Amino acid sequence: MHRLFSTLIKEFKILLVDKTGITILFVMPVLLVFIMTLIQHEAYKSLTQSGIPVLLVNNDNDSLGLSIENGFRKFSICKLTVDHGKKYQNSTEIKKKIINGEYLVALVIPKNATNVLRENVGGMVNVFFDQKQISQKASGQVKIEIIIDPTATKSFVMAMASGLKEFIASIKTKVLFQLMGEKIAQLTDADKKTILPDKDFFVYDESYASRNTNKTYEPNAVQHNIPAWAIFSIFFIVLPLAGSIINERSEGLFIRMRTFPGSYLSILSGKLFVYFLVALIQFVMIILLGKYVMPLLGLPVLDIGTHWIALAALTVTLDLAAIGYGLLIGTLFNTPQQSAVFGGISILVLSALGGIWVPMNLMPQVMQTISSLSPLNWALVGYYELFIKGGDWYAIQFQVLKLGLFFIFSVTISYRMYKLKLRKY
Numbered sequence: 035m036h037r038l039f040s041t042l043i044k045e046f047k048i049l050l051v052d053k054t055g056i057t058i059l060f061v062m063p064v065l066l067v068f069i070m071t072l073i074q075h076e077a078y079k080s081l082t083q084s085g086i087p088v089l090l091v092n093n094d095n096d097s098l099g100l101s102i103e104n105g106f107r108k109f110s111i112c113k114l115t116v117d118h119g120k121k122y123q124n125s126t127e128i129k130k131k132i133i134n135g136e137y138l139v140a141l142v143i144p145k146n147a148t149n150v151l152r153e154n155v156g157g158m159v160n161v162f163f164d165q166k167q168i169s170q171k172a173s174g175q176v177k178i179e180i181i182i183d184p185t186a187t188k189s190f191v192m193a194m195a196s197g198l199k200e201f202i203a204s205i206k207t208k209v210l211f212q213l214m215g216e217k218i219a220q221l222t223d224a225d226k227k228t229i230l231p232d233k234d235f236f237v238y239d240e241s242y243a244s245r246n247t248n249k250t251y252e253p254n255a256v257q258h259n260i261p262a263w264a265i266f267s268i269f270f271i272v273l274p275l276a277g278s279i280i281n282e283r284s285e286g287l288f289i290r291m292r293t294f295p296g297s298y299l300s301i302l303s304g305k306l307f308v309y310f311l312v313a314l315i316q317f318v319m320i321i322l323l324g325k326y327v328m329p330l331l332g333l334p335v336l337d338i339g340t341h342w343i344a345l346a347a348l349t350v351t352l353d354l355a356a357i358g359y360g361l362l363i364g365t366l367f368n369t370p371q372q373s374a375v376f377g378g379i380s381i382l383v384l385s386a387l388g389g390i391w392v393p394m395n396l397m398p399q400v401m402q403t404i405s406s407l408s409p410l411n412w413a414l415v416g417y418y419e420l421f422i423k424g425g426d427w428y429a430i431q432f433q434v435l436k437l438g439l440f441f442i443f444s445v446t447i448s449y450r451m452y453k454l455k456l457r458k459y
Contacts, residue, residue, distance in 0.1 A: 059274065059312055060319065063267030067320050071259040071328065088112045088194070089128065089140040093119040096148035098176070098205050102141070105201035111193070119145070125179065132183050139186065139194055142179035150176050155209050178202075246424030254334045260324040261417030262390045265410050267320070268313045268352060269381050272360035275309050276373040279364030306357050313353040339420045344427040348420070351437035352413045358444030359409070365448040384408045412436045 090106060092099040095118055106114050115137070122128050128140045178198070182191055324336030338345060360377070367373040385391060387401070388410030394402055405411050416433035419425030 059271065060316065063264070063270070063316050064319055064323055066267055067260060067263040067323060068328070070263050071255055071324075071333065072331070086111055086113060086139075087115065087137045089115050089117070089122075089131065089137040091117045091119065091122050091128065091140065091142045093145045094143045094147040095119075096146075097209070098148040098151055098202065099143045101205040102143060102198065102201045105197065105204075106141075109197055125181065128181055132181055135183070138183045139191070140179075140181040141194075141198065142181070144177055144179075147176045147178075151206060152209055155206065159210070159214050245419075245426070245429060256324055256328060256334045256336050257422050260320060260336050261421055262414055264317055264320040265352065265388075265413045265417070266381070266385050266390050268316055269356045269359065269385070269410060270378075271309055271313050271316070271356050272363055272377045272381060273374055275305075275357065275360030276364035276367070276377055277370045278305065279361065280367065280370050280373055283368075302361075306361065309357050309360070310353050313356055314349070317349055317353070337421060339424065341420060341426045344425075344430055345420055347427070347434050348413065348416045348430055348437075351434050351441065352416075354441040355409050355413070355437040355444075358441035358448075361448045362444040365451045384410050387411065389414050409437060409440050412440075 088106065090103060092103050094100075103114075103116055106112055122131075122142075125142065128142065131137050132140060180195070180198075321336065321338065325338070329335045363373050363377045363380075367376065385408075387405045388408035389397075389405060390410060394405055394411070397405060412433045416430040419429040419433075423429070
């Protein structure tokens with residue numbers, strides 16, 4: 035016990051003396067989480083509030099063009115600019131605006147688009163009622179030009195195209211029924227004009243799925259980024275921990291400690307406990323940042339749920355997994371430079387695979403399978419269950435188990451490598 039207590043005091047003194055190390059361990063993670071969350075929040079807000087700049091050149095000015103125009107005005111992610119063929123006469127001028135970044139997407143509706151639509155649909159109606167084959171070619175096609183900024187994401191372009199097709203299908207259906215009504219009136223000698231109600235039959239009610247039936251967790255930049263970047267920051271404790279272990283070995287302290295009575299495990303436990311407390315303090319600071327500091331800047335308040343025991347268990351095993359990984363790297367490598375390079379790059383790779391940088395649902399299926407092997411992904415899935423999906427202990431117990439087993443695996447491999455290195459001294 036005396037050896038353990040002495041090691042605790044030694045490690046705390048080393049940390050307090052190293053001002054740069056204190057900054058890296060505490061200030062840098064908070065800055066990282068703060069900056070990344072603020073950036074993501076602004077990007078999210080630009081989509082939902084200010085909108086993405088879209089140019090609509092409506093040369094038709096009739097039913098089809100006006101339907102598309104009114105539809106995109108209701109498209110919440112679009113900041114729509116409409117020109118009725120007065121300012122932009124050709125595609126060259128529009129492409130210059132796109133390249134200069136004034137608009138992300140431009141839609142060009144040609145002249146007489148509605149007339150062509152009516153003629154084509156009218157031909158279909160005549161064939162239907164007269165039971166004859168089409169004896170003449172269609173009047174033509176309506177070519178709607180979509181000009182896209184090459185930096186635009188594929189998902190946004192697909193959303194735009196989907197909305198455009200929806201608006202066209204809507205007006206096409208209305209024209210079809212209107213012409214059919216007029217044809218029926220002619221055949222029955224009815225003196226009535228068909229008037230179709232301009233009203234949607236479908237109402238969309240959006241909601242977010244949650245394991246907690248009493249509460250809905252609405253996702254936002256804070257809920258997503260706080261746990262993700264907290265995990266990323268905590269795993270970077272690997273670098274100072276591995277460096278400390280290697281320095282003790284290279285400076286001869288490792289040999290002197292072997293001469294002390296008792297087990298080396300007690301000394302190592304003291305070192306690991308200090309870094310465990312550091313990782314725990316890091317997490318608490320980041321959580322407090324999300325709950326009390328970010329709301330002062332206009333960001334949403336971090337909701338961590340109500341399952342405190344589950345949250346504590348997940349956080350403890352996350353810290354242990356990071357410490358175990360640092361111990362493993364410190365045991366495998368012989369110089370601080372080797373451990374720093376491998377540790378830093380491996381954490382970046384594991385975080386990329388684990389969904390820290392790119393959400394898992396955007397990855398190919400093969401990468402999603404590989405992602406499930408990253409300990410950062412296990413922790414991230416657990417925090418998403420608690421912070422976003424309203425989960426409890428039963429929803430994260432498997433993630434806690436995997437993180438705990440990863441810690442045991444890392445310590446076991448480190449101990450075996452420690453035994454092998456003893457033969458060199």
